[in-house]
Amino acid sequence: MTKRAYRYRFYPTPEQEQLLAQTFGCVRFVYNHILRWRTDEYYKNGKKVNYNAASKQLTELKSNPEYQWLNDVSSVPIQQSLRHQQKAFKNFWEGRANYPNFKKRHANQRASFVSSAFSYKDGKLFIAKSKEPLNIRWSRGLSSEPSSITIIKDRAGRYFVSILCEFEAKPMPISNKTVGIDLGLNDLFITSDGEKSGNPRHTKRYEIKLAYLQRQLAKKQKGSNNRAKARLKVARVHAKIADCRMDATHQASRKLINENQVVCVESLNVKGMIKNPKLAKHIADANWGEFVRQLKYKAGWAGRDLVKIDRFFPSSKRCSGCGFVHERLPLSIREWECPECKTHHDRDVNAAKNIKTAGLAGLACGATGTGIEA
Structure with a gap:
């Protein structure tokens, strides 16, 4: 048996969209806050902070009255973000990757849920803090009960859920070729x-349209609603090329x-x-x-x-x-x-x-x- 991720697109309700926006924001804030603290400890004091110390720092952060809003969302994706950060640091220390980067607001947003923060019943997927199931476009069935899920919002504003399941590979008939x-x-x-x-040259197919939209984006005032709309149009073209x-x-x-x-x-x-x-x-x-x-x-x-x-x-x-x-x-x-x-x-x-x-x-x-x- 091996692990396999099944990725589906879904369409959240307005209440779910608001909940996910809060969750993404809390995950991003905690990740960046702990990363800044670990960076200071690493470069100023030469200390490698482990996961337990980072988790303790998160507990102190959530008990601070100034950050009580962190308790409005499920604690699981926040805790999972620290596990992902620990893995990123391990890869850095062992020379397999560069130093972990800070999460950006307009990049892809992710929140991971383990079995205690979601449920899968009768072909419907529920997440913590939401009473309604996710409106998923099931393009294929799952190979087993999910062990964990990751909800993703890409730069084009689309929502996806990646569901991790046990998967038993079946070898194909032997070929002579x-x-x-x-x-x-x-x-x-x-x-x-x-x-x-x-070579279909997907980038070249959309090159003129992409250049036009990027020029329009460059002309918009930073922080304005029009710039946000123009950024979304550029992201959608990039998503089309990638797909x-x-x-x-x-x-x-x-x-x-x-x-x-x-x-x-x-x-x-x-x-x-x-x-x-x-x-x-x-x-x-x-x-x-x-x-x-x-x-x-x-x-x-x-x-x-x-x-x-x-x-x-x-x-x-x-x-x-x-x-x-x-x-x-x-x-x-x-x-x-x-x-x-x-x-x-x-x-x-x-x-x-x-x-x-x-x-x-x-x-x-x-x-x-x-x-x-x-």
Whole structure:
């Protein structure tokens, strides 16, 4: 059994919307207040504050008459925000992440509820302090009783609930097909079979509209209602782009996992590549990191193998026929002929074939199990 989150959109009543606004505000305030206190302790006194000390600080904060309004909402999401903060600090101390950031009012708002602060009965979900169920658009059923939920309000003003459930993955029938994938910009991915996915360029589709709305936003007076309305319009366009991109990524990753027993893909340093100012927007729009992440967890669920190739493997410069390796092959050269065996290569298809060969070789040399990275 594993954990799986099911995400649904819901439409709160005016009373629920007010309650959630208060909850988001309290969660954000407590998170930022404790973060400021922990930061002062860390940088001024060199002390690493643990979760118990932070929880004690929260108790003192709620007992202060000046902050009695913190008791108007459920205490669970406030307490959960400290657990999330503790995890962020642990990742920072162990070198996996940067120092935790302060929560912003106009960013995505989140509130997490454990089983003591919500109930799920007869297909209806209730949260603490609210007598009416959430008006959820159930697009699919749950795999088990929820263990925790997270309510999200994005920058476009939409409400979502993410429900965490126990999930038992069922391996798919074994397939005889294997594939290698080369990631690119003109085509988001190219397979070793010669299939090219194309690139819908979702950001470019809405580029003119987005630029116009951003100019309108820049002209509005800060703090005014008109600026808030203009900000919401910009956020909705960004949400549309993100939804289109995510939908295309899910469809592509699902198709590859369904059809192939082994998927070989190159490991790219996306964070490093995105620092290139000329290509940053296009690399971000390609969604490479999310694409590989989806391949990984979907392979694990389906009983497939995902093999990652070292990023320094010369997949583009190596001839997939005889193994000849060019010393230098500029990106401007999209097709080339091998000087040894005279085979004519499409640069990307040739790279995908080499990735597949290297991946299968690595898999045969000791990689066992399913959903692995070789």
